[in-house]
Amino acid sequence: MLIRVRTNAGLWRVPDLAATSTVADLLHSIAAVRPSVEHTSPLCSDPGCKSPLVANGDEDKTLGELGLQNGSMICCGVVPKTCAEAKPPAAAAAGSGSGGDDAPASSNSGGTGATATMKRVIGKDGSIKLVPAEEADGAGGDDGRGLRKGQMALRDMKMQWTLAEFTAMDDQCVFKVKRQEESWVGKGGCSLDAPSANDFQSCLRRFNFQRQRFGLLYGRFEEDKDDDDAMKDDAKDEKKVDVSSSDTNNGTAPTYKPQNIVVEAIYEPPQEADPDAAEGFVILDDPNEDKIDALVAQLGLRRVGWIFGHPPREEGFQMSAAEVIMAAEFQLEAAGGVEPTPFVSVKVTVGDDGNVSFEAFQVSRQCMEMAAEGALEVGPNPGFCYVNETFTAIQEGKDSKTVENNFFLTVVPIKQHTSEMFISDFPKANRDMDDRIPSKDEMKRQLGKSGSQGWTFVDVLADFNLLIYLLQFLDAENDMPKICQSIANRDIPLDDGYKIILTSMAGLDAAY
Helix, strand or coil, rough: CEEEECCCCEEEEEEECCCEEHHHHHHHHHHCCCCCCCCCCCEEEECCCCCCCCCCCCCCCCCCCCCCCCCCCECCECCCHHEEEECHHHHHHHCCCCCCCCHHHHHHCCCCCCHHHHEEEECCCCCEEEEHHHHHHCCCCCCCCCCCCCCCCCHHHHHCCCHHHHHHHHHHEEECCCCCCCCCCCEEEEEHHHHHHHHHCCCHHHCCCCCCCCEEEEEEEEECCCCHHHHHHHCCCCCCCCCEEEEEEECCCCCCCCCCEEEEEEEEECEEECCCCEEEEEEECCCHHHHHCCCCHCCEEEEEEEEEEEECCCCCCCEEEEEEEHHHHHHHHHHHCCCCCCCCCCEEECCCCCCEEEEEEEEEEEEEEEHHHCEEEEECCCCCCECCCCCCCEEEEEEEEEHHHHEEEEECCCEECCEEEEECCCCCCCCCCCCCCHHHHHHHHCCCCCCCCCCCHHHHHCHHHHHHHHCCCCCCCCHHHHHHHHHCCCCCCCCCHHHHHHHHHCCCCCCC
């Protein structure tokens, strides 16, 4: 079986284990791949590393005894610079020699297996590995001979360079920071479903906005029909925004037509509030992620943005560096790369007067480029993105080690509507602080409204979080598509058999 280990240096996958494997076996498997790893906390069951899996010296417990299964997630803290992966020496990989499988690597007379002869290098793909010292020169390691820190030596790339090639390569690591004046969202902006948005802010208000939280926005993108300029000028029949990057595309990129965003529902993935985390929370593994993605597609929707809440901030401080980088990663995922996308970031907070505000933003194409290259980092001041030392940011004609977050943001108009597709009454998933939790009693309460006050059975069933709850009991491939079809298109009646099944699950005796 496979165990996933979440660390501050990334997510590791440890394969080839069994329920009978011990914690010591798990640690040995980690060390076999990362022989220099140094732990700052033991293996724990929680992201905060406050609940060790076993007590000190009790590493003989099996994974089965600890309730770990294939794909289970555990956590630990490590020293990042010690986490390089080892590349087995050729001799060891070939399995030759009289020592057999149990022979220690250090017994190799050639010295290639000893840890003292291993060297940390950065490969062509940017990965960090440990390789035998005699192979390090050929592996393109960062031995201080690179043009920039973290890069291979020039001669490891090619033997001869022209000045133009040299300059072009260096320019790839230089970003001239500029504002992107226009967003990729149309004049109609982002429209939030009012009941869903109100429920989300009520959750944040419960803790006076001191507990940060995020959710995913599901809905659809629509063509921008509210273009007054197009009506005044035939040349602007289709409003277009030039999305070319003057630094990388020489103004040759195709134009892009803005789209508006209609949010129909909010889903809050598993998460844990953590004031010590840069984002204010830790994202946990979601066992229903694939099912929810399928559910969204069956409803004819897509992920159109994300929403997060934060405590009050000083005026002008819109998004922290961690939030900017997270927004860039979401946009990269939505666009499939550094491409235009109407994917939006919505932030919720409370003002000094106690009024809650919703604001929508996008990060610029340049921010997406820098995030994709790994050029942006979180630093001591959350109001600035720090530039990785391999890269150079030029701001107002000068080299800068930081970029103010607002340089990356474009404002998106925001409004609200009441969804005609969903209601938002069922308790929300993955909340550990609410008085109401998803349950069959809550399902009974909701479905029991059918037939009263004009509600039909499909009307009360059409609740996004209720549908997520039903994923526990109904087949995601055979049952849910038929239910979603009737919800997405009310002209398609729901089969009576599903009504009987659902009312029976809820413990309802009344007719539907």
